[in-house]
Amino acid sequence: MHVKEKKIHINKPLELNSGKILKSYDLMFETYGELNDEKSNAVLICHALSGNHHVAGFHKGDEKPGWWDNMIGPGKPINTDKLFVVCMNNLGGCHGSSGPNSVDIETNQTYGFQFPIVTVQDWVNSQKVLMDEFKIIKWQFVIGGSLGGMQALQWSLDYPDHINNAIIIAASPKLTAQNIAFNEVARQAITSDPDWCDGDYLKHNKVPKRGLALARMLGHITYLSDESMAKKFGRDLKKDKINFNFDVEFQIESYLRYQGEKFVTSFDANTYLLMTKALDYFDPINEAGFAKKMTQCKSRFLIISFTSDWRFPPSRSEEIVKMLVEYNKDVSYACIESDGGHDAFLMKNDNYFEVMRTYIEASING
Amino acid sequence: MARKDFDIITDWINPNSRILDLGCGDGSLLKLLNVKRNVSGYGVDSSIDKTIKSLDNSINILNADINDHMGYFKDKSFDFVILAQSLQVVENPVLLIKEMLRIGNEVIISFPNMGYWKSRLYLFFKGEMPVTRELPYNWHSTPNIHLCTISDFKKMCLINYFEIINEVVYNINGKDISSSYFNNLNGVSAIFRIK
Numbered sequence: 001m002h003v004k005e006k007k008i009h010i011n012k013p014l015e016l017n018s019g020k021i022l023k024s025y026d027l028m029f030e031t032y033g034e035l036n037d038e039k040s041n042a043v044l045i046c047h048a049l050s051g052n053h054h055v056a057g058f059h060k061g062d063e064k065p066g067w068w069d070n071m072i073g074p075g076k077p078i079n080t081d082k083l084f085v086v087c088m089n090n091l092g093g094c095h096g097s098s099g100p101n102s103v104d105i106e107t108n109q110t111y112g113f114q115f116p117i118v119t120v121q122d123w124v125n126s127q128k129v130l131m132d133e134f135k136i137i138k139w140q141f142v143i144g145g146s147l148g149g150m151q152a153l154q155w156s157l158d159y160p161d162h163i164n165n166a167i168i169i170a171a172s173p174k175l176t177a178q179n180i181a182f183n184e185v186a187r188q189a190i191t192s193d194p195d196w197c198d199g200d201y202l203k204h205n206k207v208p209k210r211g212l213a214l215a216r217m218l219g220h221i222t223y224l225s226d227e228s229m230a231k232k233f234g235r236d237l238k239k240d241k242i243n244f245n246f247d248v249e250f251q252i253e254s255y256l257r258y259q260g261e262k263f264v265t266s267f268d269a270n271t272y273l274l275m276t277k278a279l280d281y282f283d284p285i286n287e288a289g290f291a292k293k294m295t296q297c298k299s300r301f302l303i304i305s306f307t308s309d310w311r312f313p314p315s316r317s318e319e320i321v322k323m324l325v326e327y328n329k330d331v332s333y334a335c336i337e338s339d340g341g342h343d344a345f346l347m348k349n350d351n352y353f354e355v356m357r358t359y360i361e362a363s364i365n366g
Numbered sequence: 367m368a369r370k371d372f373d374i375i376t377d378w379i380n381p382n383s384r385i386l387d388l389g390c391g392d393g394s395l396l397k398l399l400n401v402k403r404n405v406s407g408y409g410v411d412s413s414i415d416k417t418i419k420s421l422d423n424s425i426n427i428l429n430a431d432i433n434d435h436m437g438y439f440k441d442k443s444f445d446f447v448i449l450a451q452s453l454q455v456v457e458n459p460v461l462l463i464k465e466m467l468r469i470g471n472e473v474i475i476s477f478p479n480m481g482y483w484k485s486r487l488y489l490f491f492k493g494e495m496p497v498t499r500e501l502p503y504n505w506h507s508t509p510n511i512h513l514c515t516i517s518d519f520k521k522m523c524l525i526n527y528f529e530i531i532n533e534v535v536y537n538i539n540g541k542d543i544s545s546s547y548f549n550n551l552n553g554v555s556a557i558f559r560i561k
Contacts, residue, residue: 012441108372150374219386272513309488318430318435318438321428321438322437322438325408325428325438325439326440328384328406330420330426331408331428331431332420332426332427333427333428333429333430334414334417334418334421334427334429335414335429335430336414337414351414351418355414355417355418355421358418358422359424360420362421362423362424366424
């Protein structure tokens with residue numbers, strides 16, 4: 001399945017949670033499948049921290065498909081034979097939608113560190129703008145893992161008339177102190193890199209490579225489980241013996257360094273800072289007006305967690321389930337046995353895929 | 367397969383009730399109650415296979431262990447809390463029934479009767495733990511850790527002040543033998559409604 005990305009320019013101002021206003025902005029997105037005449041088969045996929053709009057299919061000439069290609073496509077659980085799937089690069093991102101690397105038309109300068117801090121709610125509002133461009137009234141499903149799941153939850157709260165089902169995978173209703181702590185160390189890794197240049201690295205023709213790679217390495221540890229790391233790397237050595245120096249000796253070190261270096265070529269440091277902030281601020285249950293939003297919420301929910309996820313373990317998903325049960329919402333929950341850690345939401349797993357497929361099919365047919 | 371206990375439970379449920387079905391299996395009871403009584407609510411089951419079947423039956427299914435997830439549910443938030451043919455797998459039956467009474471206005475429990483004469487004869491003549499059509503497991507591989515007879519169940523209700531509102535016992539042919547003096551001997555299964 002060959003796909004092309006598309007970009008639209010929005011000339012209507014977007015008021016952000018922070019009080020700042022984006023006067024105009026770009027939204028980069030991809031679509032898969034066909035929107036039917038009634039516009040009743042539309043699905044929004046929300047991406048997580050390091051994701052982007054290229055969720056499935058292949059760009060011409062690429063060897064690797066989009067980041068959730070195992071889940072989305074013809075005959076797959078999110079079946080593009082029946083569904084019209086939309087995924088958008090979130091604002092503040094670095095893959096085409098307006099973000100730190102875009103030019104601020106007010107100043108004619110690259111935003112850099114001056115790009116306003118965006119929240120999950122801001123993203124949902126901008127996704128609604130894209131929805132209006134398609135003249136879609138209701139998403140049949142809004143689906144996301146991790147930070148993407150948080151956007152799905154926010155959709156059900158903020159736009160009760162525009163969503164039928166929210167599928168929230170490996171997510172949490174808010175970050176814990178430990179989650180925020182990890183994010184803060186990642187941010188410190190970036191901002192303490194001399195090449196960060198107080199956020200103005202582009203102007204200085206530099207990239208805070210070491211800081212961003214370090215942030216990614218740290219993040220990566222929290223995405224894997226102890227079991228999966230043990231299985232994949234154990235204490236395997238890169239060479240056949242210990243050399244008593246500080247070069248890469250264990251396979252896991254080599255793997256993490258590779259992940260860090262690879263990430264630097266495809267991701268922006270200021271975007272990383274913004275994304276982690278959006279995570280930290282997310283806490284819809286404790287925001288004013290939550291109870292009223294819940295009484296107006298009409299969405300059905302599917303919540304999915306993974307046993308070995310310690311970033312957002314099953315107990316965090318169950319907080320969402322409990323809250324939805326308290327408000328008598330239609331909710332189903334599946335806890336999937338997996339040693340894949342937080343990243344399990346991106347991996348093929350028979351039970352997980354069957355849960356997705358069955359819920360989606362039953363919802364379409366029901 | 368039509369289940370006798372489902373028919374009896376359906377009779378007891380008022381239209382538009384809110385139902386919590388613990389150990390709901392493939393969700394067929396909730397699906398039946400949806401069709402016949404327009405109920406709403408949730409099923410709870412710890413098996414992922416059953417969860418997928420329940421999703422296929424379009425019921426709200428919570429994939430969780432009923433032994434330690436009753437904290438999901440607020441006091442008196444359901445009209446009926448049902449435990450159909452799952453009492454024997456519960457870790458602490460009295461504790462769970464107390465939780466069910468906290469959550470629901472009424473509680474419905476159905477269970478296989480170990481006092482059934484075939485089970486008694488099995489143990490008496492073979493000298494081995496009964497393996498029957500209803501309970502087809504060996505003693506060492508059975509999930510059924512709290513089997514009881516109808517008398518046992520009633521005694522537990524008495525000791526714990528659970529008020530029995532209604533009880534139905536049926537025999538191997540599905541015939542209602544509740545009023546028979548020998549129902550603890552002839553009954554294969556029993557359903558109690560308590561509060």
